[in-house]
Amino acid sequence: MASLPVLVLNSGSSSIKFSIYEAGDGQRTKLHEGAVDGIGTDLGTFWIKDAEGRKLVDETPALPNRAVAFKLVVDALHSSDFPAPAAIGHRVVCGGPTVKENQLITPQLIDEIDSYAALAPLHTPIAVYIMRESLSLFPGIPNFAILDTYFHRTMPEVVTHMPIPEEYSAMGVRRYGYHGISYESIVYQLEPNVPEKLIVAHLGNGASISAIRNGQCLDTSMGLTPTGGIISGSRTGDIDPGVLLFILHKIAETASSATEAADRLEIVVSKKSGLLGVSELSNDMRDLRDAIKDGNAKARLAVDKFTWTIARWIGSYVAELNGLDMLVFTGGIGENDIAGRAEICAGLGALGIVLDPVRNNVRGEAVISAENSPVTVRVIPPAEDLMIVNHVVRLLGK
Numbered sequence: 001m002a003s004l005p006v007l008v009l010n011s012g013s014s015s016i017k018f019s020i021y022e023a024g025d026g027q028r029t030k031l032h033e034g035a036v037d038g039i040g041t042d043l044g045t046f047w048i049k050d051a052e053g054r055k056l057v058d059e060t061p062a063l064p065n066r067a068v069a070f071k072l073v074v075d076a077l078h079s080s081d082f083p084a085p086a087a088i089g090h091r092v093v094c095g096g097p098t099v100k101e102n103q104l105i106t107p108q109l110i111d112e113i114d115s116y117a118a119l120a121p122l123h124t125p126i127a128v129y130i131m132r133e134s135l136s137l138f139p140g141i142p143n144f145a146i147l148d149t150y151f152h153r154t155m156p157e158v159v160t161h162m163p164i165p166e167e168y169s170a171m172g173v174r175r176y177g178y179h180g181i182s183y184e185s186i187v188y189q190l191e192p193n194v195p196e197k198l199i200v201a202h203l204g205n206g207a208s209i210s211a212i213r214n215g216q217c218l219d220t221s222m223g224l225t226p227t228g229g230i231i232s233g234s235r236t237g238d239i240d241p242g243v244l245l246f247i248l249h250k251i252a253e254t255a256s257s258a259t260e261a262a263d264r265l266e267i268v269v270s271k272k273s274g275l276l277g278v279s280e281l282s283n284d285m286r287d288l289r290d291a292i293k294d295g296n297a298k299a300r301l302a303v304d305k306f307t308w309t310i311a312r313w314i315g316s317y318v319a320e321l322n323g324l325d326m327l328v329f330t331g332g333i334g335e336n337d338i339a340g341r342a343e344i345c346a347g348l349g350a351l352g353i354v355l356d357p358v359r360n361n362v363r364g365e366a367v368i369s370a371e372n373s374p375v376t377v378r379v380i381p382p383a384e385d386l387m388i389v390n391h392v393v394r395l396l397g398k
């Protein structure tokens with residue numbers, strides 16, 4: 001295949017990130033990357049860098065809504081400074097129960113993904129908007145949906161099925177799992193030596209962990225929504241359902257409708273909990289580490305809760321995999337929070353996980369386990385955009 005420019009679009013609730021790759025047979029070169037961030041504010045950021053890190057665009061526009069934000073990106077990409085894309089890959093967080101494969105985007109496919117927006121309300125609406133706009137603003141160029149749920153499609157039913165009445169299961173309420181493109185990219189980077197029994201902890205502002213056997217997902221901590229699983233920046237993670245009912249009853253005392261009460265509960269569990277809720281300070285691990293140095297007990301409790309949850313989850317996945325060959329840390333915290341990796345692994349010696357404190361004193365790609373550790377522990381940054389490009393190239397070849 002001749003070399004082609006591939007545009008990757010990755011939208012979040014308040015940002016649109018993008019990159020342009022030159023992709024040909026076995027060759028992938030990142031040419032540009034950029035982001036528009038702060039959608040819904042008067043002072044957003046919009047930047048584009050070239051491969052050497054030089055900023056070609058660096059602005060602080062007002063971003064009242066996603067339409068303004070995406071128009072900025074499209075207008076910039078249509079200028080002669082950037083190669084016209086030959087194909088576009090969209091990161092789609094949740095395909096719902098029916099869209100399981102990465103595929104060419106058609107208006108019907110967007111409608112199908114949109115019909116399950118309630119399953120990922122923070123992520124799907126903006127992705128749907130961007131896909132629709134992209135079909136009309138880049139006419140004639142193939143657009144592909146690359147799903148975060150795709151990697152988790154191999155989870156057995158005993159893992160995905162929820163213990164709820166069947167009528168809700170029939171509506172698509174089940175465990176889907178997220179961060180799938182990141183997990184796939186870790187497996188891809190380990191090829192051809194993918195260990196049989198692998199655990200990957202994707203610890204970023206959103207955090208999850210997966211048990212992977214022979215390169216295929218066996219289990220993952222996030223469930224129906226990215227709010228499930230381990231606690232993260234501002235999300236509860238898995239929680240006693242009675243807690244949700246208690247909070248809902250409290251909210252209902254002052255809510256004017258059931259919908260308003262549900263929306264307020266959503267904000268509590270997704271935006272006000274996790275590290276932020278416990279610390280009452282920040283959802284950002286760097287702030288919490290600084291506060292711990294100053295003796296802040298709530299920051300200490302929040303971080304302890306985070307590392308304790310992850311250690312327990314690793315233990316349960318070792319049981320599920322019936323052993324462990326390799327543990328990989330990835331994501332902003334996984335790659336950079338040296339103390340966090342040490343705290344998570346401190347009590348896992350009985351599972352064969354032994355860190356080398358000197359090797360662990362690193363940010364970015366490294367082997368950090370001790371020489372005699374039965375389990376290899378590594379840090380590997382995710383390569384999500386590259387993974388999306390790989391899927392686009394594969395699908396273009398079909």
Ligand code: AMP
Pocket residue numbers: 203204205206233283284285286287289331332333336337338
């Ligand atoms: P991500 O969502 O993958 O970008 O990760 C964001 C998280 O990584 C935030 O909680 C950051 O505080 C954390 N992080 C980034 N750099 C560091 C660092 N040097 N030490 C500790 N945490 C960090």
